[in-house]
Amino acid sequence: MKNIYKILIVLALVGGFASCNDELEITNPNNQTTFDFGDSESELQEAIIACYNRIRLEGTFARVGYTMDAVRGDEVWNSSQQWYLEADNLNGPATFFMAEWPWRDLYHVVNRTNFVLSKVDDVDLSQDAYNQIAGQALFLRSLAYYQLTTYYQTVPLITDYASYADINTMYASNNTQDEVLDQIEADLTSAMQMLPSRDEGGEWAGGRATCGAAAGYLARTLMFRHKFEEAYSVLKDIIAGKYGTYALTADFGDNFREDTENNSESLFEVQFLDYGTGGVDEEWTPVNISSEATQGHAVESNYASQELGSWGDLAGSPWLYNLYKKENSTDGRLDPRLYWTLVTFEPEYGTYTGLKTAAYPDGDPRSNTIYQQEITKTPLSNNAQGGISIAKFTNARNNIYESITNGLHCGVNIRLMRYSDVLLRAAECENEINGPTQTAIDYINEVRRRVALEDLKLSDFPSADALFEQIANVERPKEFGCENGRGIDLLRWGFFYDADRLNQITEHAYYVLDGTANTDELTAETASASSFQYFYKGHEYFPIYQNTLNANPNLVGNSANKNEDNGPAFFEKGYTVRPVVDLD
Template sequence: MKKLNIMLSMLVLIAGLTACNDALNVVNPNNQTTYDFGDSESELQEAIIACYNRIRLEGTFARVGYTLDAVRGDEVWNSSQQWYLEYDNLNSPGTIEIGDLWPWRDLYHVVNRTNFVLSKVDAVDMSEEAYNQIAGQALFLRSLAYYHLATYYQTVPLITDYASYSNINTMYAANNTQDEVFDQIEADLTKAMQMLPSRDKGGEWAQGRATCGAAAGYLARVLMFRHKYEEAYVVLKDIIKGEYGHYELMDDYGDNFREGSPYENNKESLFEVQFMDYGTGGTDEEWTPVNISSQATQGHAVESNYASQEMGSWGDLAGSPWLYNLFKKEKCTDGRLDPRLYWTLVTYESEYSSYTGLKTAAYPDGDPRCNIIYQKNITATPVSNTAQGGISIAKFTNARTNLYSSITNGLHCGINLRLMRYSDVLLRAAECENEINGPTQTAINYINEVRRRAGLEDLKLEDFPTADHLFEQIANVERPKEFGCENGRGIDLIRWGFFYDANRLNQLVEHGYYKLDGKASTEELTAETATASSFQHYYKGHEYFPIYQGTLNANPNLKGNSANKNEDNGPAFKEKWSIHPVVK
């Protein structure tokens, strides 16, 4: 009997242990980890949408990540003299989170999520079409993040393996060279071009998503940053021929800066960041990656930076008097002002009151195509910042749409940010043609297609005797008027080498003159009449933003870039490429 009791006790114990083991292996469906997710096509479709969600954060394109490059350029200055000041003056010490950390943090969130998708997609059974759509979008979005990381922070860690995050030795990654990062971007975008459908073939699915056209456009940008003009020109000409879908200029320039389905994701847009129309989102403002509210506003705060304090904005950034006067120097063939002035800067012009009809792109009594909720006519030029002054910026704000009379600051503006438009393809094609063959009628034709939309007189080839002359027209007339106050100008100044030539840097100083007089100064400023210029404070190496010192302290393998070291990038640039001299 005693032996029998012992045997029964052992059996009970074994059974109990076995039951415990079974219980420990049960997965709680309400507490899943990343290891449990992404093993089906439907889950990967959800994951890729989550990747798009990360490009609409404050550090990516909902505010800071978008406007930092604009203030780095010569057509925007810091009218608040507070936020963004060190990035306008190009002398951040590397300890300011807004520019040294926030874009870095949020762009690497995009990298992290796209790496997750790419780590899972090969093992999931799905159709070739679904595979290409999921992997192609992940490759594009990772490239988009790395394009901005490399053009903002110069030398950044290149992480392409999701498993790297689980090992402390690989998680703390060292810097890669800018060329190494661009090599990866070129490879990823080349694959994405082959995998993604065009906007035409993608149909409704392609609305707001990355397409082969978006991948081709960004590949051309990367190639041109590296002065690979012949390779970029091939891609640009294919876009123009419709190899990656049909694109053309909108008849009305202003349709690129309105919200609503008739205007967003239009025939001119290669890629844009999607935001919900004003008043249609939730109430919670999702500033950082840790917020996961289902009631997020899903708008952007670029308007809060750009618009006038008279309408309730923060009044942080203003358009430069140089840009304003550039618009005023040339009128349309019918005597009108360039309509792009109306949509770029919020200045009152007496000529607007004499314009009639829908094709003028300037409606003093409100655009009749808008659903007018409030009526607020602009009868005087509002100041960007009521204390410091400056010309208010109209782009990606509702100053010209009459949707409301005052701004609710924060993540509420619903205008999609068009990151690349077809006009950029045309002007880049003109630049490539000029770099390869010198001034030609082909280059002039590309430029004139953009000018005709604005109603300007055609350029004539005989007015541009050298490639330097046509480059000056493209760089300092056509591009700033077409893309003034948009993201991208600061990146252009770097790729052209304007920071590394004394005459070019002096030109930037002249473009960057501003006046702190509490008014919307529109006169042409000089060293004698201006308060200062953004570029007179420039420290060598600070055409890039420094890597945040706290990030450097946390990662023993990471080194500072040229901005952290105040290191001149000019000699290395001139070893590889030439800089166009200043010509009239």
């Protein structure tokens, strides 16, 4: 009997273990993978939000990815002479560590948008839901590739999510810049047709990609390729309201404050939580998944004054400062854009009264206050090297806190495209197609009137070259100084491939390492150096990082890796560089 009992106990245990094993085969619903996620509308909506999260990384638009192009321009220089130095001097080797970050984080965007696009066709969706989800993914992928190809020239064009699963296709090779731009044009054209306008989208459209955002970036892409007639058609449609209602804000400063975000002028901006409203985890990439993340950006930490707590890495050029000072508003004021672009002390700021513009707030003593501190001189960008600190996309002029908290904390949304860019691009296209016309002048004057500058007159511009000079080296830098995009402008205009133009931007970029916030109009004799005097051919693009090349056997270096002159290829396409014109 004892043996029978033993046998029964063993059988019971075996049966129990077998039943337990069956239970353990149940899939944990909290351990989803890309294979079992994205099969419903709600999950795709979550995935799209995750795509937006990727444009808020350090290498996309939360710091380095945004400021790398600003320092490539001629109106921003590296005041720390440490970080960004190779990007500023346009001579970085393949081991330049910062060249990795935009590449890495922009491909995060590509990866997530490709995932959404791989799933969306297989989910039962209404037409509106399908268009919104797919349209946003197409726009965000295009945004990433626009940055990638204007930063790195020849990059892998990856549009098939399934390709990551095969070792033979996972390691993608370089595509030509034209192939990448072709894909961007195709994706943005589709997104324009799929996405609602800001008017139609209502509250949903606040902070999201709309058909207007897609149209604006399509125009940018076309102009990069000198397709001026096609770009002009898109720009005129934006102006006519085909893609939503856009207008300049009455106050230029509304484009750089927390409480006036997603306004009438904004075609697209990157969303950051207002200062102090996020969590406490300061997540640097590639993590950025904490529900307690600060959800701010660190552009302020690069742009603001080291005297007032920032890192003091970047400064505005004396050339840009003097450009603002050469032309006052019709009522005698300084151009308000100086106030919002550069952190300078100007005695005039304290004398304006009764003016309803935040640039000079009703005689408020804050006119001469930076981060709630009264100043009597321009604060230094960098304590050791000097320089003029930058106000845009910081809270220098907003007075919401006393001192700068470095890192991912600033809550001012990064406006990537504004309606003023549409107007000035329309003026440029009109001038390229028809020469100087009153229509081109009218577009420019609409932007100038916002800051009460005197209207330009057609009779002052006898040639298309002269009007181009005004647009390229007066109107655009004063409107967009220290914003992302100036370096891309220099690329598309071919300024790196013409000796006179390269000499011109070298003069624009003069700086002094004298420990002061120098505002002199500098010359070769009085300047310490210019960023562009160190320029190596091919380094108008950033090098592909060596570790990235090592990891991918199918990837080759670009012109910066090879020190290769891109001038001949530029001219072989039939592009031209307009000659320098003296406007004085």
